[in-house]
Amino acid sequence: MAAKTKEILRVEDLHVEVDGKSILKGVNLTINAGEVHALMGRNGSGKSTLSYALMGHPKYTVTEGKIFFHGTDITEMTVDERARLGLSLAFQYPVAIPGVSVSNFLRAAVKAKRGKDVPVKEFRAELKKVMGELGVPNEFLSRYINDGFSGGEKKRLEIMQLSMLKPSLAVLDETDSGLDIDALKTVSEGINRLITPESECGILLITHYQRILNYVKPEFVHIFEDGKIIKTGGSDLSLKLEEQGYEWVSGSVQSEAQNAGLDLASKS
Amino acid sequence: MSKSLILNSITKEGVDILATQQGEPAWSKELRTRAWETYLKKPFPKESDPGWKKTKLSLLDFSRLSAKSFEAQKDKSADPLLTDNLLDHIAKLGGLVFSYQSQDSSFCQVKLSQEASAKGVKLVTIPQASQETPEILKRFETSEPESENDKFILMSRALFNCGGVLSVPDNVEIEDPFVFVTNLAADCVDGALFPRIIVSVGKNSRIKVVNLFTSAGSKESSQIVFSNALTQIQAEDGAYVSYVEVQNYADNVFSLNRQFNNLKRDARIYSLSVGLGGKQLRSDITTEMAHTGASASIMGVALASSGQSVHYNTIQEHVAPHTTSNIDFRIALKNHAVSCYHGNIKISKDAQQSDAVQSSKNLLLGEDAKAEAVPNLEILANDVKCSHGATVGPVDREQIFYLNSRGLDKTTAEELIITGFFNTVLATNPIAGVDAFIQELVAKKVQDQI
Numbered sequence: 001m002a003a004k005t006k007e008i009l010r011v012e013d014l015h016v017e018v019d020g021k022s023i024l025k026g027v028n029l030t031i032n033a034g035e036v037h038a039l040m041g042r043n044g045s046g047k048s049t050l051s052y053a054l055m056g057h058p059k060y061t062v063t064e065g066k067i068f069f070h071g072t073d074i075t076e077m078t079v080d081e082r083a084r085l086g087l088s089l090a091f092q093y094p095v096a097i098p099g100v101s102v103s104n105f106l107r108a109a110v111k112a113k114r115g116k117d118v119p120v121k122e123f124r125a126e127l128k129k130v131m132g133e134l135g136v137p138n139e140f141l142s143r144y145i146n147d148g149f150s151g152g153e154k155k156r157l158e159i160m161q162l163s164m165l166k167p168s169l170a171v172l173d174e175t176d177s178g179l180d181i182d183a184l185k186t187v188s189e190g191i192n193r194l195i196t197p198e199s200e201c202g203i204l205l206i207t208h209y210q211r212i213l214n215y216v217k218p219e220f221v222h223i224f225e226d227g228k229i230i231k232t233g234g235s236d237l238s239l240k241l242e243e244q245g246y247e248w249v250s251g252s253v254q255s256e257a258q259n260a261g262l263d264l265a266s267k268s
Numbered sequence: 269m270s271k272s273l274i275l276n277s278i279t280k281e282g283v284d285i286l287a288t289q290q291g292e293p294a295w296s297k298e299l300r301t302r303a304w305e306t307y308l309k310k311p312f313p314k315e316s317d318p319g320w321k322k323t324k325l326s327l328l329d330f331s332r333l334s335a336k337s338f339e340a341q342k343d344k345s346a347d348p349l350l351t352d353n354l355l356d357h358i359a360k361l362g363g364l365v366f367s368y369q370s371q372d373s374s375f376c377q378v379k380l381s382q383e384a385s386a387k388g389v390k391l392v393t394i395p396q397a398s399q400e401t402p403e404i405l406k407r408f409e410t411s412e413p414e415s416e417n418d419k420f421i422l423m424s425r426a427l428f429n430c431g432g433v434l435s436v437p438d439n440v441e442i443e444d445p446f447v448f449v450t451n452l453a454a455d456c457v458d459g460a461l462f463p464r465i466i467v468s469v470g471k472n473s474r475i476k477v478v479n480l481f482t483s484a485g486s487k488e489s490s491q492i493v494f495s496n497a498l499t500q501i502q503a504e505d506g507a508y509v510s511y512v513e514v515q516n517y518a519d520n521v522f523s524l525n526r527q528f529n530n531l532k533r534d535a536r537i538y539s540l541s542v543g544l545g546g547k548q549l550r551s552d553i554t555t556e557m558a559h560t561g562a563s564a565s566i567m568g569v570a571l572a573s574s575g576q577s578v579h580y581n582t583i584q585e586h587v588a589p590h591t592t593s594n595i596d597f598r599i600a601l602k603n604h605a606v607s608c609y610h611g612n613i614k615i616s617k618d619a620q621q622s623d624a625v626q627s628s629k630n631l632l633l634g635e636d637a638k639a640e641a642v643p644n645l646e647i648l649a650n651d652v653k654c655s656h657g658a659t660v661g662p663v664d665r666e667q668i669f670y671l672n673s674r675g676l677d678k679t680t681a682e683e684l685i686i687t688g689f690f691n692t693v694l695a696t697n698p699i700a701g702v703d704a705f706i707q708e709l710v711a712k713k714v715q716d717q718i
Contacts, residue, residue, distance in 0.1 A: 055673050058665070079672035080681075089673050095666045099688025099695075105671075108684065112675035144688070145670075161674060 006033040008070060008169050008202040009054075015064035016053045023049045025227035026065070031169065033200035038213055038238060040206075041224030042246050047206045048092060050224070051173045054204075055089045056082050069169070084113055088167030090158035092174040096146040102157065103127075103141040106164055113165050130163040134190050151178035159190040170194055171204045176212035188215030210242035223249045278330050278460060280304055283426050289337035290429070296398040299409055303425035310419045322579040322608035322640070323550045327522055333460040333494050336374045338367065338430045340395035354449070354480055354514075358701035362444040362475065363391040365432030369461055370453030370484075376430050384442055390435040391446065394464050397433045404433055408466050408500050412528050412554070420524055424498040428464035431497075434477070438470035438504070445476040445510075445699050450497070453484045454518060457491040465499040472506040476699050479511070481525075483518035483545070492522050492547065499527045503535035505559070510538045510698045516709055517545035519575065525551040531562035531591075540697050542706055543570035543578060544713050554583040557591035557622070567697075568597040569690045571713050572605035574634075581610040584626065586619035586652075595626045598693050600686055601637035608640045611656060617648040626656040631663065631689050633682070686714050 009031040016024035023046045031037055041047050053060045054067060056079040066075045074082055097105075106127065111117050118126075131140070134156050146154050155175055162170050172191065176184055192215075194201045205216060213221075213235065221237040222229045223246075231237070231249055241249060283304045287297040313320045355361070363380040376393035384391070392400045415421055434446050450463045467477055479499060495517065503509050509529075517523050523546035529537050543549045549572070555564045564584065572578045578601075584593040599607045611626045630639035641658035663685050671681035690710055697703055 055669075057669055078678075079669060080675055080677045083673055083675035091670070091673075095664070095670045097667050097670070097685060097688055099691035100684050105674075105684065108676055108680060109671075109674040112677070112680065144692070165674065 010068040013065040031202040036203040036218045038218035046227040086168035090172045292398040307422035335460045339375045357705040360444040362446040367430035371455045388437040428462040431463040433466045440473040460494040463497040467501040469507040471504045474508045476510040479513040502530045505533040514542045521546045527553045529555040533559035534561035541568040550579040552581040556585045563592040574603035578607040583612040586615040586622040592623040600631040603634035615647045623653040628658040630660040
């Protein structure tokens with residue numbers, strides 16, 4: 001495949017406040033088609049805030065900077081508009097919605113994303129394929145969204161939704177947390193399958209641990225601290241981080257140029 | 269079927285004419301008269317009374333209301349003029365009592381399945397009941413302590429004019445539901461309707477009952493029509509009754525519902541009330557676990573929009589030991605709608621080892637909607653399990669965000685959440701045939717802009 005660079009996401013100097021408190025302090029990030037980016041950082045560094053801000057959660061106010069998606073400024077767009085454009089978020093803690101069955105919900109979501117009703121037969125076939133790949137039992141469909149789901153089941157359901165919605169950018173917020181090794185493999189395979197020649201899906205994998213990066217291989221690893229990216233490198237960066245801890249990065253980047261992410265990413 | 273049947277008002281004369289025109293025997297007329305005399309001695313509840321705050325009694329002008337007598341159309345097959353298509357959803361009926369009132373005519377029809385008839389089930393309309401099932405009418409006349417005290421029950425005892433009596437002998441199981449329909453034509457003005465439903469179920473019998481209150485046609489009318497319904501269900505030892513009630517009156521109806529469930533030893537009831545229509549919807553549901561081992565599941569969902577006022581009052585009365593009750597009510601309010609849920613748990617001192625659960629959840633969809641939930645506990649036994657909980661609040665923003673993040677717009681997301689809110693209760697409904705019917709009505713009302 002010809003390595004033609006196609007920009008999916010460009011975040012420029014993003015500043016975000018929550019309840020008047022400044023959380024993101026100038027994030028720069030570019031993700032191109034088919035690229036996997038890992039965003040690592042301590043708890044409380046603002047990783048999840050970035051994912052919510054990208055998706056457009058109303059509680060997260062952009063005070064400075066812009067978000068471009070496929071070249072369009074989406075900074076002011078509503079959440080559902082962003083989703084229909086192909087932006088997707090797999091939640092760290094997906095909320096339960098009692099009374100709404102997974103199958104009804106998925107059908108409505110697929111209809112909204114594709115802008116038309118999908119014939120029942122076609123929908124079923126697609127669903128069956130995805131469920132088979134993720135090892136999701138049939139009874140998932142009649143259960144209520146995330147209601148009484150275990151941690152692992154919730155993560156599977158998140159990836160199952162993304163697989164049906166076929167986004168062009170998937171933001172995965174700690175999708176690896178709470179998974180045993182078998183589930184981690186299955187979920188990782190699901191993530192890898194999101195990147196197809198047609199979808200050209202870019203992945204932003206937010207994680208605390210190196211573990212998942214053995215299965216979903218990132219081209220870029222960004223270290224996040226105090227509301228911005230403080231270091232960007234290749235996949236070896238995550239290994240070094242695993243060995244030496246976040247203390248090492250904090251110390252070593254003091255003198256380095258900040259926000260190398262933008263430069264590195266655009267070089268690829 | 270002539271206009272001469274219309275009474276001028278709710279009066280002693282009205283009671284006499286009703287009994288005469290429905291061809292009732294002397295004892296029946298006497299019972300009505302006695303109830304009427306007691307009725308006169310009782311004061312109307314006031315809107316300032318704690319239990320009546322959310323029931324807008326001032327909407328009613330009794331001097332203008334008229335009650336009609338109903339004609340029993342015995343030989344005709346029931347061919348109801350239903351707009352809600354309930355019967356399309358029910359493949360087979362155990363039986364049907366259809367009461368219809370328009371400005372010009374009022375009649376009751378009855379149909380009983382061969383199976384039910386062969387098993388000894390009796391189903392008659394209220395105009396026939398004093399002749400065909402006198403013993404049941406007499407037995408249920410004052411079966412509740414409230415019968416002699418409550419203004420509106422007394423009014424109903426004096427003036428009940430439509431509905432039916434279902435009597436099921438011991439050891440009968442019938443899967444197909446018995447359906448009561450009260451259908452009020454849109455052209456009725458200043459009418460008063462007194463439906464009476466009596467369900468008497470023998471030992472170890474299992475039956476299903478659907479009770480629908482609805483308006484035919486959707487003509488807008490500002491004239492208030494009054495519906496004062498009394499439903500009495502008695503389950504003998506080991507009997508199991510599934511009961512689903514749907515109130516889908518037009519928005520000019522002031523609807524008052526009294527439901528009494530009386531459970532004998534090891535008897536069970538599942539009761540689901542679905543409240544959608546009427547300007548005022550007030551429903552009092554009393555369930556008495558009268559003997560050991562009785563158990564009740566009393567469910568309710570209501571969706572109200574602007575101009576509607578909803579008031580549910582449930583009483584779970586544990587009289588005997590080892591009895592259980594579970595109450596779950598869910599109310600969602602649009603725009604300016606208001607609601608009130610009063611949940612009373614009474615456990616008498618003999619009712620040891622009783623287990624009572626009460627849950628009330630209220631969803632405020634409109635910024636000006638107001639919901640109130642008031643639990644009230646009266647526990648005299650010392651070895652019981654009892655829990656109650658109530659929530660009032662708007663739609664969870666995080667749920668909306670989650671659905672938005674999957675591409676669903678705000679309206680679709682909200683509709684899905686409201687439907688889900690009701691579904692957890694509606695999913696417990698054991699009468700399969702009415703499920704789709706209720707889902708349709710709820711979905712329609714959820715999508716209504718008003």
